[in-house]
Amino acid sequence: AQKVTQAQTEISVVEKEDVTLDCVYETRDTTYYLFWYKQPPSGELVFLIRRNSFDEQNEISGRYSWNFQKSTSSFNFTITASQVVDSAVYFCALSCSRVHTPLSPMDSSYKLIFGSGTRLLVRP
Amino acid sequence: SQTIHQWPATLVQPVGSPLSLECTVEGTSNPNLYWYRQAAGRGLQLLFYSVGIGQISSEVPQNLSASRPQDRQFILSSKKLLLSDSGFYLCAWSAIGDAAFFGQGTRLTVV
Known part of the structure; x- marks a missing residue:
């Protein structure tokens, strides 16, 4: 079964602090994808990053960085020098990739499963 | 470029209404499609997903x-809404293994 766990329900930091959001996943598939999304107060979900299971290189994009470790099934997200505008709910998600075949038209691996989210509050 | 449209943005419906x-x-063609529901202050619950026409x-x-x-x-759809159906409903599409891209959501209040 696939599962995504975000143990941190809510995190509060002061502006300019670094903050790491944890994500632990479970899957039996060898090919899978991991994602992070941001949900600001407006409600829409904003895609941040996608990682496939064969690429464990860490990635940095401006103040955002992601640490993917297959050995611990974790895909953590760090915001450096946080800003008030970073305040939002952040979701980690998992999707497994399998070829669609006539014998298994509704293979469960097409599901995109989300963690319960971490609410980040950055105080000025 | 791909776009996703979801409507209405907000909806207030009485209990028992459709x-x-x-x-x-x-x-895009042949996307995977998803419906999620998010209760207030909660995570995203996958309701339905579809890999093709008529496949739910x-x-x-x-x-x-x-x-x-x-x-x-x-x-x-629903034939008769319940109070517990209130929430924020999000539609999304994706290609296999790719990121899902979301609509702007529908905030449903059942009264």
Whole structure:
């Protein structure tokens, strides 16, 4: 079964602090994808990053960085020098990739499963 | 480029009334389509997903149903709404293994 766990329900930091959001996943598939999304107060979900299971290189994009470790099934997200505008709910998600075949038209691996989210509050 | 449209943005419906939320995708073919629900202050619950026309998988037994009458159209329905159906409903599309891209959501309040 696939599962995504975000143990941190809510995190509060002061502006300019670094903050790491944890994500632990479970899957039996060898090919899978991991994602992070941001949900600001407006409600829409904003895609941040996608990682496939064969690429464990860490990635940095401006103040955002992601640490993917297959050995611990974790895909953590760090915001450096946080800003008030970073305040939002952040979701980690998992999707497994399998070829669609006539014998298994509704293979469960097409599901995109989300963690319960971490609410980040950055105080000025 | 691909776009996803979801409407209406907000909806207030009485208990026992029917529901129809529509989602359409443009700029791609044969997308995976999803309906999620988010209760206030909670995470995203996958309700339905579809890999093709007429192919719907239900994740949670409930008062809702979904249909995919066309390749890029996904409809969420209910014959009789319950108070517990209130929430924020999000439609999304993805290619296999790719990121899901979301509509702007429908905030449903059942009164």
